[in-house]
Amino acid sequence: MNTADRTGEGVVRLEGRAKVTGAARYAVEHPLDGCLHAWPVPAGIARGRITAIDTERALAEPGTVAVLSHENAPRLGEPEDPELFVLQSPRVAYRGQYVALAVAETPQAARAAAAAVRLEYAAEPHDVTLTGGHPGLYAPETVNGGYPTDRERGDFDMAFAASEFRLDTRYRIPPLHNHPMEPHASTAVWEGPRLRVYDSAQGAHAVQSELAALFGLEPERITVVSEHVGGGFGSKGTPRPQVVLACLAARETGRPVKLAVPRHQMAQIVGHRAATEQRVRIGADGAGQISALAHEVVTYSSTVREFTEQAATPSRTMYASPHSRTTHRVTRLDVPTPSWMRAPGECPGMFALESAMDELAVTTGIDPVEIRLRNDTAKEPDSGHPFSSRRLADCLREGARRFGWEGRDPRPGTRAEGRLLIGTGVAASGYPVYVAPARATARAEAAGGYRIEVDATDIGTGARTVLAQIAAEALAAPLDRIRIGIGNSDLPKGPVAGGSMGTASWGWAVHKACRALLRTLAEHSGPLPEEGLSAHADTSDDVAARSDAYARRAFGAQFAEVQVDMDTGETRLRRLLGVFAAGRVLNARTARSQFIGGMTMGVSMALTEHSTMDAEFGDFAERDLAMYHVAVNADVPDVQAYWLDEEDQELNPMGSKGIGEIGIVGTAAAVTSAVHHATGVRVRELPVLPESLLPGLAEWRRPAVV
Amino acid sequence: MEAPVHASPVTLYVNGTARELVVDNRTTVLDALREQLDLTGAKKGCDHGQCGACTVLVDGLRMNSCLLFAVARDGARITTVEGLADGPELHPLQEAFLERDAYQCGYCTPGQLCSAVGVLEEMAAGRPSAVTAPEHPSGQAVPAGDTEIRERMSGNLCRCGCYVNIVRAVDDAAGAQAGAGHGGSEGGAW
Numbered sequence: 001m002n003t004a005d006r007t008g009e010g011v012v013r014l015e016g017r018a019k020v021t022g023a024a025r026y027a028v029e030h031p032l033d034g035c036l037h038a039w040p041v042p043a044g045i046a047r048g049r050i051t052a053i054d055t056e057r058a059l060a061e062p063g064t065v066a067v068l069s070h071e072n073a074p075r076l077g078e079p080e081d082p083e084l085f086v087l088q089s090p091r092v093a094y095r096g097q098y099v100a101l102a103v104a105e106t107p108q109a110a111r112a113a114a115a116a117v118r119l120e121y122a123a124e125p126h127d128v129t130l131t132g133g134h135p136g137l138y139a140p141e142t143v144n145g146g147y148p149t150d151r152e153r154g155d156f157d158m159a160f161a162a163s164e165f166r167l168d169t170r171y172r173i174p175p176l177h178n179h180p181m182e183p184h185a186s187t188a189v190w191e192g193p194r195l196r197v198y199d200s201a202q203g204a205h206a207v208q209s210e211l212a213a214l215f216g217l218e219p220e221r222i223t224v225v226s227e228h229v230g231g232g233f234g235s236k237g238t239p240r241p242q243v244v245l246a247c248l249a250a251r252e253t254g255r256p257v258k259l260a261v262p263r264h265q266m267a268q269i270v271g272h273r274a275a276t277e278q279r280v281r282i283g284a285d286g287a288g289q290i291s292a293l294a295h296e297v298v299t300y301s302s303t304v305r306e307f308t309e310q311a312a313t314p315s316r317t318m319y320a321s322p323h324s325r326t327t328h329r330v331t332r333l334d335v336p337t338p339s340w341m342r343a344p345g346e347c348p349g350m351f352a353l354e355s356a357m358d359e360l361a362v363t364t365g366i367d368p369v370e371i372r373l374r375n376d377t378a379k380e381p382d383s384g385h386p387f388s389s390r391r392l393a394d395c396l397r398e399g400a401r402r403f404g405w406e407g408r409d410p411r412p413g414t415r416a417e418g419r420l421l422i423g424t425g426v427a428a429s430g431y432p433v434y435v436a437p438a439r440a441t442a443r444a445e446a447a448g449g450y451r452i453e454v455d456a457t458d459i460g461t462g463a464r465t466v467l468a469q470i471a472a473e474a475l476a477a478p479l480d481r482i483r484i485g486i487g488n489s490d491l492p493k494g495p496v497a498g499g500s501m502g503t504a505s506w507g508w509a510v511h512k513a514c515r516a517l518l519r520t521l522a523e524h525s526g527p528l529p530e531e532g533l534s535a536h537a538d539t540s541d542d543v544a545a546r547s548d549a550y551a552r553r554a555f556g557a558q559f560a561e562v563q564v565d566m567d568t569g570e571t572r573l574r575r576l577l578g579v580f581a582a583g584r585v586l587n588a589r590t591a592r593s594q595f596i597g598g599m600t601m602g603v604s605m606a607l608t609e610h611s612t613m614d615a616e617f618g619d620f621a622e623r624d625l626a627m628y629h630v631a632v633n634a635d636v637p638d639v640q641a642y643w644l645d646e647e648d649q650e651l652n653p654m655g656s657k658g659i660g661e662i663g664i665v666g667t668a669a670a671v672t673s674a675v676h677h678a679t680g681v682r683v684r685e686l687p688v689l690p691e692s693l694l695p696g697l698a699e700w701r702r703p704a705v706v
Numbered sequence: 707m708e709a710p711v712h713a714s715p716v717t718l719y720v721n722g723t724a725r726e727l728v729v730d731n732r733t734t735v736l737d738a739l740r741e742q743l744d745l746t747g748a749k750k751g752c753d754h755g756q757c758g759a760c761t762v763l764v765d766g767l768r769m770n771s772c773l774l775f776a777v778a779r780d781g782a783r784i785t786t787v788e789g790l791a792d793g794p795e796l797h798p799l800q801e802a803f804l805e806r807d808a809y810q811c812g813y814c815t816p817g818q819l820c821s822a823v824g825v826l827e828e829m830a831a832g833r834p835s836a837v838t839a840p841e842h843p844s845g846q847a848v849p850a851g852d853t854e855i856r857e858r859m860s861g862n863l864c865r866c867g868c869y870v871n872i873v874r875a876v877d878d879a880a881g882a883q884a885g886a887g888h889g890g891s892e893g894g895a896w
Contacts, residue, residue: 012804019812020800020819022747022787029746037741107741108732181751181759181813181865230749230813231865263752460811460866589807593871597810600867625756625863632860633869637852 010589011479014465015228015458024228027185027200028258035187036065038249038259039110040242041100041117042268043092046126046618047334050090050099054118058102061116063109065253069100069117073248076214082304083337084210086241087248092121093304094336095618096268098241103249103257126334128618130300132170132277136331137298143310143328144344151316151382154323156281159292163283167360171280171352172685175611175620176273177266177628178341180459182230184270185260186243188250195222199243200229202236202457203496204489210239211247219489227487229459233601234340235270236459237498242269267611267620267628271339274299275613276311278352283323288366290375293321295353297328302337306330309338310345314665315353316382317553318430319375324382334618340498342601343661346431347668351605351686354427354669359682362410368426368673369396369405372557380551388650391581392428392555398644399426399579403559412680413700420563421700422574423678429578429666433552433657434501437540439492440509442471442517445532449481452513456486456506457497461660462590463506469586470507470654474514492536500554500658503586504651505539511653512537550650554657556580558599560670564678566700569690571675573603575638576667581646583657591659595641598663603639604631605664606671610687716780720745721789729776736760736771739786747787747816751863758862761817761824762786768824770861787816790823798882799823802875810866818862822876825858826850826883850880 018024043050055067073087086098102113127136139149160166180200187198195217201207204224212219229236242259249257261269276299283292295315301307312326341347361368376393379386400406408424409415415422440454452471458464464486472479485491486506494506516535524533561574578599585591608629612621622628641663648655672683681696712731717724720743727742736753739745739762748771751759755773762771763785771784790797799822802808809815828835829848837857838848848854855876856869864872 010807013807015812016804016809017796019809019815020787020796020803021791022745022816024812025746026749026813029740031744106730106733107737108730112732179865181757181811181863182749183751228812231811233865260750263754263756460809462810593807593810593866593868596870597867600869601865604867624754625752626754630863630865631867631869632863633856633872634860636867636869637856639867639870 010587010591011465011469013462013590014468026182026228026230027198028187028260030187030198032187032189032256035256035258036103036105036253037107037110038101038103038246038257039114040098040245040265041102041114042096042265043099044095044119045092045121045123046095046128048092048121048123050092050119051122052120053100058113058116061109061113063105064102064113065105066103066249067100067113067117068248068252074251077216079210079213081210081238084214084239084241084244086244094268094302094334096265096336098245098269101245101249103253126618128333128335128613129615130275130331130333132298134331137329140306140308140328140330143308145310147310147313150327152325153381156292156294156323156325159323160281160283163291164286165284165360165364167282167356167363169280169356169359169684171278171355173276173348173351174686175275175613176341176605176609177611178233178235178270178272179266179625179628179630180231180233180235183261183263183266184236184240184242186246187256187258188246189256190250193221195247197224197243197247199224199226200236201226201239202229202232202459202498204457204487205455205493206496207239207243208489214244215247222489224489225487226457229457232459233342234344234498237340237496240270264624267623268336271337273341273348274301274309274338276309276348278311280352280356282356282360284360284364286364288360288364288371288374290319290321292323294325300331300333300335302335303332304337307338309348311349313345314349314430317380317551318353318428320377321381335613342598343431343665346665350429350665351668354666355672355684358425358669358673358676367410369400372396372428383551385549385551388550388552389646389648390553390555391644391646394644395555395557395579395581396428399557399559399577402579402642403577405559412677419566421566421678422561422563423674423676424559424561425670425673425677426557426559427666427669427673429556429558429662431500431554431658431662431665433554433651434499435504435543435652436495436501437538437543438494438505438509439536439538440506440513441492441534441536442513443532443534444517444521444528446528446530449483450475450477451483452510453485453491454506454510455489455491455494456502458486459497461497461502461594462587463497463502465590466503466586467506467510470510471514474511475518500660503656504658507654507656508539508542508652509537512539547650552650554580554582554662556662558666558670560674562671562674562678564675564693566697569693569697571607571688573607573636573671576603577640578663579642579644580662581644582659582662583646583648583651584655585643586654586656592641594659595663596639598661599639599641599667600631600636602664602667603636603671605686606668607687608635714777716776718776718779719783721785731777733776734772735774735776735779735784738776739771745786745788749813749816751814758821759814759817761820761862763820763824768821787819790819799875799879802878806871806875806878808868808871808875810868814862814864818864818872821859821862822879825855825876826880829854850877852877
């Protein structure tokens, strides 16, 4: 799409050289004279009240400059997210909540000072355990994303009872942690009446607006810089407590302060994917046609803030289902506050729905690809709207062809290599097409070339690069004539890098600004003025004017092959292949990485990631990367991603759908379905563990023992 | 600033330059690089030796710099990601990472690169890994290949999920380094 990409392989990331040479500076890597280091102190109880704080020893540590707590921290204004109202009260809402902060000349001194803070508590009995029948369960007003809590269509109970095949299953997903490689980190500098913050965030404007409320400042007096961000996966979508602590400490000490959340505090502080228990019931006829579908979700939030994972929503949209019930119930526990993690709702919900589809395929004796094709729908069942484009069937067929699905013997345990049982599985994926209003500026510079500005954030998606490509195409200019500024709240406002909507939202504004600039340039005669010629764009009206007569979603299909050791019960991925239909792909190189990256995280969810809430102490037992296992290189031998050309005029000027999250959706179900095919054991609780498989593997072991 | 109670002078030879420092004895090599020398290429992902983002080369061997006390490494020769390129000319691994898009957010990338430099040297020196064939002759170069690379690179976490691209990049660089002796890719065999 531009002169720098002659191969069609997609241009190399613009910041690539900075990243591979170590020149890219992240949030706590900006050299500032006299910068102090801060280390937070987490609460040691799950519920109660701080009765005494002794900071004498902490302050006596050489190099300590200050110790802040609710007793001496400045009062804050009220933020939108109560989680940010730090050091304002002696109340403790969950174990690990920040209750004090040590500030010192060096990281070593700050850590020692934090360890020396003595706290006394009046502990209260806590409840941190989610159960299906928890007495505190209630129907929230809406669930995450603003979706309705419950939906009913037709008469589920009647249709289910009348169905030839009835499936009634429950799936459990443990808490999952985002764990971006760069911890949540911030550097704060007060410059007279102005506040400057380097923050590892998915949206600088979102941070600016919360800091303005907290510190009682006009937003214009706050600059938030998020130029390079070491991953987020949703957990940096809104500001987190560390940025507030850094600003507080910087104001109290009169010096710049940097604070990176220690890895072992992240599980408690930065949000996580809440555990879900999901009941799925499907009623179908002998041809595998679904008539009744119920998806009922039970989950939790903290006492600080309500967050309800919208896990039942995929069942409102994936398959034809004349009679449908989808519900969410949430209870408030004394636990850390859950939040967004890659594909909230879709990812856990599709694990349940797609696992159930595989079970239905097994029950009815219909091929798992075929049963999905038979339940394909041109209209979104919940809204009744036609899809603006939906190539799920093509993804399934193309994936089956590339994977070599044809001729698969559906019987479990029919393939073995020595002591390894081999199986294959498939799952569909889908993700909504979101878009949000954005602003952008395009300037033709007197010295030649163009400057594009938009507060977009590149958390590793390739946003910087693809936005420059969009500008180059709109201006009909070579890519090397484009300079792009992103990741700064002083730039025109854009939405957070989340919901797979970044490219659509920021890109639309960039496209519009560039087109406006071309018109301005066409009307201009003579040399450009010294400051160049600028055009501004705001897509609020364009986004509002989009037709609401369509359902807009991206679709895909994943195929997995696993091997299970019949003696140890160890499951390993052998290969994973995905085919996606996500509108127009703007950069093949970075898009492939997005798909593959999401799929890799899905493998991790299926096979290695496991977190448990300790009922006694009210804490996550797996708090660091030695205990919480994210997939490593050797766990992911072969992942391939392909996509179909998809023309869709109902999206945005680029014709793009989001690609950042769909890769994780469905992957875990493809893996567990492959495990079932290998072993005959259905795993309904993630991750797949040897102890779940070993009892069922006895059958396969027996012949070899003789 | 108060002087630290327990501090020591050390000399670290970082990317070919002698750097004389006084370090608080609790200071890791990683913190010395990042906080005292402003070499922020080496990343702090976990500070516990669990993620590999801080990997640097110490006297030619790859190590987690968050697990090394600077005071115990007086006189060490340290290469960080900032020292891999030869002036404007990138290291073949850096070029391969760009070409293969073997990074996304970039935070694990310096550690991946330094680790990969170590991996290629270890394989060339004939050092076996857990997946090297037991019959492989001791001391002879271990052929590169996807399984060897995956195994040896598994101490470097990447949450963006770039592993398959990282393997391709390291394999490209291994091929460039080893020439005809290169073991070649096993990918796409199925």
